[in-house]
Amino acid sequence: MTVAQTPTKRPTTETTRFRRLGIVTAAVAVLALTAPAAVSAAPAPAGAPGTVVSVETLPADAQLVGAHDSERLTYWTEGPTGGPALSTGAVYVPDGPSPAGGWPVVSWAHGTTGVADACAPSHGEISDFARTYLGTWLAQGFAVVASDFVGLGTDGTHAYLHGRSEGRAVIDMVRAARAVTPELSPTWVAVGHSQGGHAAMFAAHEATRYAPELDYRGAVATGTPANLEDLFPLGGPGFPNLGLSGLPAFAAYVVDGLRVARPDIRVDDYLTPVGAGLVRRSEQLCFTELLAEAGDVGVGEMLSRPLGDDTFRTAIREYLSVPTTGYDRPLFVGHGLPDTTVPYPLGAKLAADLALNGQNVTFRTYPGTHRVSALESLPDVTAFVRALI
Incomplete structure (x- = not known):
């Protein structure tokens, strides 16, 4: 499948909303039927990873230019202690008719915002950096789904840089988005910067084993706090x-x-x-x-x-600790040489260890600092991902 394909007629906004409502209503009904009777209020029983609990319109400050019907999902994934946990995340679908087979998906893992609920990107204002970066993917013909990670906007405290739970939230965000957005293809890539680069590496490490029903193609990680x-x-x-x-x-x-x-x-x-x-x-x-x-x-x-x-x-x-073996799809690792937030040697060592262990990795160095280098990498990473798709 390629990104540029003959458009097919996309469902109307009203039709799409009814489909989403029907899916979410059915999911809630199943949860209600399986919940044990109780006199006092109790949390809803956990669904399978990627099960959607609710769909809401994103706040205006979390919307992106070039996307339509942007929504915030609450969905089940895995928490830092290994049990079921809720995460929220945003879905951004490009304007215009979807290609045959649906929009290929970028599952975006965000950089450091904090661990309090108010710091969740889909609950407030996203940064100018994220607007520029994600807008580029939308313009390239990709839908973007963006997990907030467990504990950011949901119960509990977010376990910052806990690789396994962040990586699974990135994968389960794709499942959740596809459950309520029929325009999305099963074909997807993981893309992240800084904290998100760390999460993208963990998602990449187990994507095909954890979610074999999806068509995972590869990952991009820039400014990654490895080692x-x-x-x-x-x-x-x-x-x-x-x-x-x-x-x-x-x-x-x-x-x-x-x-x-x-x-x-x-x-x-x-x-x-x-x-x-x-x-x-x-x-x-x-x-x-x-x-x-x-x-x-x-x-x-x-x-x-x-x-x-x-x-x-x-x-x-x-x-x-970021794994340096066991990846079954291509990886792109990028880093800024003058980065003083995540020093360059950390990213260079990650790439070197991956290469020494026989992993399919492309490594690029950029002249800019932490966030600047991520923007500088866009021509390389979008070309890398388009080749995978």
Whole structure:
């Protein structure tokens, strides 16, 4: 299938809405019929991964130019402790008639916004960067589906950089979107930047095994925070300021996420009062707000003891280590050489490890900083994805 195909008549907006309503109503009815009778209110029973719970119109600030009937879905996926959990996400369908076979899908994994509900992209205003980046995919003839990730806009706290749950949310977002949007093809790719690059790699690692009914073709990951499991154990009291943009805020989100995913680990024992306070605030503040609150606090001031013991080292590796083997579709990895948010050596090492392990990876370097390099990569990554489709 190619992106440019002979158009077919697309269902009218009214017809599409009735279909979506019917599907969601049926899903809710099934859940209601299978729920045990109870006197007090109880959560709806979990559906299969990708099962849609509700469909809403996106807020105006979360809409994209070039898309029609943009909607926010709430759907079932997997949470950071391995049980069923709800996520929300947006569906953007290009204007105009759909091609034969439906719009191929980009499942977008967003960069760091925070872990509080107010930081969920589909619940508020999306960034100018995301508008430009996602608008390019819409203009290229791709539908875009964009998970918020578990805990962002849904119950619980988002486990930042928890690879398995973020990757599955990216995959299940495709399932959910196709369940209520008949114009979407089963053919899809995972695309992510920064935190989303990390999520896209995890989605890529198990896409064909986890969702064999879909036609997964490959993944794009730029500015990916890989190899952090080798850096965190170096942390401890007096850890020097390395000049990395936003490091205390990122560290607070990771520590908070580890506490969510691994309640058996006494994470607070590693924190000073300053660090514990910043981690608590990380659950309430979006990234730019947390960064401002952190001020001149350094990571060394946040830690009361070294992070290099076996307990923490093992836990952090299981939490966020990006696999470097086991991919069965092509990968594109890109990174900005002057990136001070996710330093270039981290992305270069990821690409080198993938290549050394015989994975089908394309690696490109760009002259721009963290977000700028992602925009610079667009001509390369859109060509890469079009070749896959």
